[in-house]
Amino acid sequence: MNFPILNQKINKNRLVYLDNAATTQKPIEVITAIKEFYEKDNANVHRGLHELSLRSSIQYEDAHKTIAEFINANEEEIIFTSGTTESINLLANSFEQILKPNDEIIVTEMEHHSNFVPWQQLAIRNKLKLKIIPIKEDLSLDLEAAKKLITKKTKMVAVTHISNVLGTINPIKEIIKLAHQNNALTIIDAAQSISHLKINVKNLDCDFLAFSGHKMFGPTGIGVLFGKKHLLDKLPPSKFGGGMIKEVTTKHSTWNDLPWKFEAGTPNISGAIGLTKAIEFINKMGINNIEKHNNELTKYAISKLKTLKNIKIYSTKNQGPLISFTLKDIHPHDVSEILNIDGIATRAGNHCAMPLMTKLKIQGTNRISFQIYNTKEDIDILIKALTKVQEVFK
Ligand code: C6P
DSSP states (O other): OOOGGGSOEETTEEOEEOBTTTOOOOOHHHHHHHHHIIIIIOOOSSSOOSHHHHHHHHHHHHHHHHHHHHHTOOGGGEEEESSHHHHHHHHHHHHTTTOOTTOEEEEETTOOGGGTHHHHHHHHHHTOEEEEEOBOTTSSBOHHHHHHHOOTTEEEEEEESBOTTTOBBOOHHHHHHHHHHTTOEEEEEOTTTTTTSOOOHHHHTOSEEEEEGGGGTSOTTOEEEEEOHHHHHHSOOSOOSTTSEEEEOSSOEEEOSTTGGGOOSSOOHHHHHHHHHHHHHHHHHOHHHHHHHHHHHHHHHHHHHTTSSSEEEOOOSSBOSEEEEEETTSOHHHHHHHHHHTTEEOEEEOTTOHHHHHHHTOSOEEEEEOOTTOOHHHHHHHHHHHHHHHHHTO
16 A cells, blocks of 8 residues: 555655545545546547557547446446536436425535535425425434425435444435435435445435545546436436537437546546546455454544543544544633644534534534545644644643
8 A cells, every 4th residue: 555645754754644534635546547647548449540549539438337346237238427416416407407396405404515505406406395304313213204205295315324424324225215215316425435334325225325435545637427317318418519419409318328428528538547446446455344443543543632631522433433522611722733733633513514513513623534545643643633632721
């Protein structure tokens, strides 16, 4: 395992990178693949008949196959986007032509803005009803409430797999089943789960799934929208331009086959190649090993954080690889800034989940999040530094 960026000092201290939920670092294989693409193969895809264009087209198409295998989808069901945010926007915009006034969309109280605002705005534009599944005291999703909210009027249920604030792992299989019993569709935001849990879209039976390359050891600017083929076939595109058409006349246009129908314009070719290498890296490490490693670190971190005084830890029963906490009377930004002096990277703020902050009656939290290169020593360094922070603010 070689992550060059981690071999550096910040303020003379070893970098302790605990901000993996924001973005993961990149293994050398990903960095090298992107460099080599630009050094040897760079050309636009699908258009040229020359050697370089053929090479880059093959690699770009193969990337769809690699991602499809990774989540057990078919390759025409993999649409490349710039990330989770674009994937969900693409979907919501395409549904604008389908959903009618008084149709209902369900989201949860713990959604990231990316899986909240596109649906909220669509609801406003199309006069739909947006309903929100609340969370319980124990920071898990209120399934009983979900059962009441999801009805025959529901058209789409948009739910995150793992909350980027609480780490809560949601029972998505159950929610998908509930939605389908009511003939509703589902979009799973897998931004936080894709590099931690094995995702099998056939087994989950989700209709759509979105994730970002940069949160799974891949580059920024590349992401995926998975959709079941029969649904994507019926769904109109919401972005128009080169590559996505079959025929254009002065009066109308027809659309290309899947997935190209949804990939207008020159795509992020090097990003797709980098993402392929990231998946090869995950496969080499073994997703189950990654999950086990991060679970152990999460448990260890919670037990260590609990030893601190005046700390509130937002942990829950079924906890993913990230932990939010607040230190009494110390602003989360101050905590993060002081940790940075010791070379510790954490995130502070509302984490793009303002409805959740409102529910919790807080402005923000500090958040630590783990990946395969983190160690128990990283957590020990953090705990020592947090003690120092509390000393400073005494
Ligand atoms: N969360 C964080 O928590 P993009 O920016 O499109 O790659 O991913 C958006 C997104 C969507 N859903 C969830 C659950 C997420 O956690 C995120 C990104 C980052 O630090 C940035 S706010």
